[in-house]
Amino acid sequence: MIWLARHRQDALSSLARLREKPLPTLMTLLMIGIALALPGTLYVLTRNLSLLGEGWEQTAAISLFLKAEVGKEEARALARRLSGWRDLESVTVISPDQALQELRAETGFAEAVEQLETNPLPFVLSLRPAPSLNTAAGLEGLREALAAMPEADLVRMDTLWLQRFQGIIQVGERAAMVLASALAVGVFLVIGNTIRLEIENRRQEIVIMETVGATPGFIRRPFLWLGLWYGCLGGLAAWFLIALARLLMQTPVSQLAALYRADFVLVGLDPPALATLIGGSLVLGLGGSWISVARHLAAIKPD
Amino acid sequence: MASEPMPPMIRCDQVSKRYAESGEVLSNLSLEIAAGEMVFLTGHSGAGKSTLLKLIACLERPSRGQLLVDGRNIGRLSRRQIPYHRRQVGMIFQDHRLLTDRSVFDNVALPLVVAGHGAQEVARRVRAALNQVGLLNKEKAHPLALSGGEQQRVGIARAIVGRPPLLVADEPTGNLDPQLAREIMALFTRFNQIGVTLLIASHDLSLISTLPYRTLTLDQGRLVNDRHVANKPPPETPLSH
Numbered sequence: 001m002i003w004l005a006r007h008r009q010d011a012l013s014s015l016a017r018l019r020e021k022p023l024p025t026l027m028t029l030l031m032i033g034i035a036l037a038l039p040g041t042l043y044v045l046t047r048n049l050s051l052l053g054e055g056w057e058q059t060a061a062i063s064l065f066l067k068a069e070v071g072k073e074e075a076r077a078l079a080r081r082l083s084g085w086r087d088l089e090s091v092t093v094i095s096p097d098q099a100l101q102e103l104r105a106e107t108g109f110a111e112a113v114e115q116l117e118t119n120p121l122p123f124v125l126s127l128r129p130a131p132s133l134n135t136a137a138g139l140e141g142l143r144e145a146l147a148a149m150p151e152a153d154l155v156r157m158d159t160l161w162l163q164r165f166q167g168i169i170q171v172g173e174r175a176a177m178v179l180a181s182a183l184a185v186g187v188f189l190v191i192g193n194t195i196r197l198e199i200e201n202r203r204q205e206i207v208i209m210e211t212v213g214a215t216p217g218f219i220r221r222p223f224l225w226l227g228l229w230y231g232c233l234g235g236l237a238a239w240f241l242i243a244l245a246r247l248l249m250q251t252p253v254s255q256l257a258a259l260y261r262a263d264f265v266l267v268g269l270d271p272p273a274l275a276t277l278i279g280g281s282l283v284l285g286l287g288g289s290w291i292s293v294a295r296h297l298a299a300i301k302p303d
Numbered sequence: 304m305a306s307e308p309m310p311p312m313i314r315c316d317q318v319s320k321r322y323a324e325s326g327e328v329l330s331n332l333s334l335e336i337a338a339g340e341m342v343f344l345t346g347h348s349g350a351g352k353s354t355l356l357k358l359i360a361c362l363e364r365p366s367r368g369q370l371l372v373d374g375r376n377i378g379r380l381s382r383r384q385i386p387y388h389r390r391q392v393g394m395i396f397q398d399h400r401l402l403t404d405r406s407v408f409d410n411v412a413l414p415l416v417v418a419g420h421g422a423q424e425v426a427r428r429v430r431a432a433l434n435q436v437g438l439l440n441k442e443k444a445h446p447l448a449l450s451g452g453e454q455q456r457v458g459i460a461r462a463i464v465g466r467p468p469l470l471v472a473d474e475p476t477g478n479l480d481p482q483l484a485r486e487i488m489a490l491f492t493r494f495n496q497i498g499v500t501l502l503i504a505s506h507d508l509s510l511i512s513t514l515p516y517r518t519l520t521l522d523q524g525r526l527v528n529d530r531h532v533a534n535k536p537p538p539e540t541p542l543s544h
Binding site: 002006204205207208209210211212213214215216218301302303 | 357360362382383386387388389390394400402413414417418419461465
């Protein structure tokens with residue numbers, strides 16, 4: 001109980017010490033917050049991109065454009081044949097009329113379509129590859145097989161583009177991790193150095209406390225609490241900055257999405273990522289102050 | 304009733320202290336101070352007075368020899384034991400060593416806070432200590448608002464608040480005029496009368512020579528004189544009625 005009460009007192013007095021010097025405290029916290037918010041924002045960005053990608057994946061397909069002379073019956077027969085393929089999950093026939101309707105519905109094309117006297121569009125088979133077919137080589141094989149068919153005019157693969165998109169997201173996620181590691185070292189050093197300055201400022205007090213019989217633990221505790229507070233408040237500052245960035249981005253993103261007739265709401269940090277952010281910054285705060293205290297308190301001896 | 308011989312409060316046996324920069328500051332020092340004694344330690348500056356006091360409080364360790372304080376071997380104390388030893392030795396400094404950003408009360412309370420006493424106990428004992436040095440009305444003041452003599456008395460209150468059996472003072476009257484110095488000495492005498500052992504380093508011979516206490520003289524780290532006074536208590540009013 002006494003142990004707990006002392007910790008409570010040390011925690012509160014360390015917090016009070018931070019409040020005593022609001023400007024330097026705020027600057028340190030902002031520094032920690034920005035350093036942690038950078039990889040955090042990159043993570044949120046990739047998360048949003050990957051959500052965007054998921055939306056596209058549902059419409060991801062191979063478009064098999066048939067030759068102009070292929071008629072309705074032949075197209076249907078081909079569709080039935082392709083349905084039996086192991087590598088294909090579904091086959092949908094899009095007639096020239098349907099395609100023209102869609103084209104008319106899209107912005108800017110309506111007038112152009114009105115000018116047409118005949119429908120120039122061919123039959124198209126919209127194919128969805130089986131989920132098991134997930135390698136670039138496998139997709140390339142499928143594409144070649146489709147292109148080799150006599151009815152085929154052109155094979156367009158949306159999936160390849162999507163794969164590249166997924167690759168970009170993975171690069172982004174990895175970049176966020178690398179950035180986070182590098183900046184974590186920075187935060188660790190910032191907190192360690194802040195604690196070192198605090199120890200230096202309170203050297204006289206530490207010497208007197210040692211002289212009157214304070215245990216090393218008693219002297220150490222307030223500094224460790226100070227590091228924990230820096231970590232905790234710095235992590236919260238990072239969270240706030242990430243949320244602020246999301247808020248600032250939402251309006252232009254909504255406008256951009258509207259141009260594509262879409263509705264896209266940015267997501268923020270998910271609970272596990274938030275827990276990682278706050279937990280990580282607590283660990284950095286305690287670790288940074290621990291190293292600093294171990295190095296610099298031992299150097300202070302009563303004289 | 305035959306009393307057992309009291310174990311000495313301080314026992315130095317061939318103690319030497321050597322610093323890399325300044326060489327040997329104490330050389331083969333051997334002396335004993337009994338529990339309940341009040342002893343002056345004198346000598347030129349650099350004679351080793353401060354070093355001996357630091358060894359007694361375990362702020363430093365002897366290079367050679369054995370130093371026992373209240374039965375504890377200073378050379379053998381573990382790092383964990385050192386804080387507990389220091390709580391048993393009240394230290395008083397010429398420059399007071401007060402925390403200028405804290406009140407008189409908080410300064411005096413420091414040894415008790417460090418030892419983990421509860422707030423009520425701390426308040427009670429701090430006021431008792433301030434009362435003993437005559438500063439009860441100054442507990443809210445800040446040290447820099449006090450006179451030199453008052454600051455020294457705050458330092459003394461801090462040294463006695465934990466009720467240590469041993470007080471060591473390093474030039475406690477060094478910055479004070481003779482009148483204030485005599486007041487401080489009278490305070491020490493009172494503590495001695497209630498059984499506290501005192502070792503007071505001072506080069507103020509004119510003051511020391513007027514007081515009936517044993518005086519140790521150091522010169523270049525050696526004990527050159529041990530003037531015992533006749534073992535008579537300081538004059539007291541007879542208990543006739």
